[in-house]
Amino acid sequence: MAPKITVVGSINMDLVTLSEKVPKMGETLLGQEFRTIPGGKGANQAVAAAKLGADVRMVGCVGDDVFGTELLEHLKKQGVDVSHVDQVSGSTGTATILVSEGDNSIIVVPAANHSVTPLLVEKKRDAIAGSDFLLVQLEIPLESVQKAVSIAKENGVKVILNPAPIEELSEELLQQTDYITPNEHELERLLQDRDQASIQDKIIVTKGSDGLTFYQNNEEVNLPSYSVEVKDTTGAGDSFNGGLAVGLSQGMSLQEACRYGNAVAALSTTKLGAQTGMPTKEEVEQFIAVNG
Numbered sequence: 502m503a504p505k506i507t508v509v510g511s512i513n514m515d516l517v518t519l520s521e522k523v524p525k526m527g528e529t530l531l532g533q534e535f536r537t538i539p540g541g542k543g544a545n546q547a548v549a550a551a552k553l554g555a556d557v558r559m560v561g562c563v564g565d566d567v568f569g570t571e572l573l574e575h576l577k578k579q580g581v582d583v584s585h586v587d588q589v590s591g592s593t594g595t596a597t598i599l600v601s602e603g604d605n606s607i608i609v610v611p612a613a614n615h616s617v618t619p620l621l622v623e624k625k626r627d628a629i630a631g632s633d634f635l636l637v638q639l640e641i642p643l644e645s646v647q648k649a650v651s652i653a654k655e656n657g658v659k660v661i662l663n664p665a666p667i668e669e670l671s672e673e674l675l676q677q678t679d680y681i682t683p684n685e686h687e688l689e690r691l692l693q694d695r696d697q698a699s700i701q702d703k704i705i706v707t708k709g710s711d712g713l714t715f716y717q718n719n720e721e722v723n724l725p726s727y728s729v730e731v732k733d734t735t736g737a738g739d740s741f742n743g744g745l746a747v748g749l750s751q752g753m754s755l756q757e758a759c760r761y762g763n764a765v766a767a768l769s770t771t772k773l774g775a776q777t778g779m780p781t782k783e784e785v786e787q788f789i790a791v792n793g
């Protein structure tokens with residue numbers, strides 16, 4: 502049976518501009534291309550997992566504007582259950598993304614994502630409770646993330662917390678999660694006021710082209726990333742989280758699930774856009790068969 506995964510998180514429309522150079526403050530440049538592409542860390546993780554064959558429910562909010570309707574339709578087409586996504590009055594979340602010089606910079610305006618309140622999450626209790634895994638990130642109010650995680654824990658649902666964009670997190674939240682997936686910068690912030698030992702066994706640090714690190718029985722395990730021709734890294738971390746959740750919920754070991762997530766992330770970077778670049782289960786299996 503397909504693993505049941507619930508994602509509580511953000512849904513954005515990404516406004517993506519490709520440019521050869523990053524403009525300096527006050528400078529105007531001519532860019533190469535502009536596209537609107539479905540995004541948001543929550544929705545990205547939901548789509549990544551759905552494309553890998555999981556039974557995925559999304560809990561979140563979009564606005565009652567054109568972007569909101571378009572994003573709902575898109576999520577449905579990708580096989581994500583949107584019956585727990587509310588369409589609220591006002592604007593949908595947006596992310597203005599500049600893809601340039603082999604990297605990207607992003608400004609998120611949360612808008613409707615602010616409406617994912619603890620009360621709304623409580624109303625979606627049954628969806629969370631009936632899952633194998635809960636995936637959360639930090640583009641919705643922190644109290645709502647805490648609420649979702651508490652519901653998961655009360656019901657024996659495993660939790661993956663992707664602490665992005667990073668903010669100060671309580672001990673309670675960290676202790677209730679099973680896996681925490683920061684990048685190196687997020688890890689540094691996470692460890693500012695605490696000892697790494699308190700959360701070490703939950704941490705999987707994603708390091709882009711340098712692979713990832715996790716700990717098993719206090720031993721550091723390093724996995725390399727796959728080498729691919731990178732077009733756009735937007736959503737690579739989200740692809741990894743979706744892949745990790747699917748791998749773990751299918752009974753893979755942590756190491757196997759991390760390798761699987763790495764393959765999903767690598768493939769996602771070969772195309773432009775967050776959700777547009779995400780691979781299917783078959784594409785990932787074929788890639789792993791060839792690349793190990």
Ligand code: RIB
Pocket residue numbers: 511513514515539540541542545595596607609640735736737738739775
């Ligand atoms: O992780 C990538 C995502 O971050 C983008 O899709 C954008 O919407 C921002 O939320």
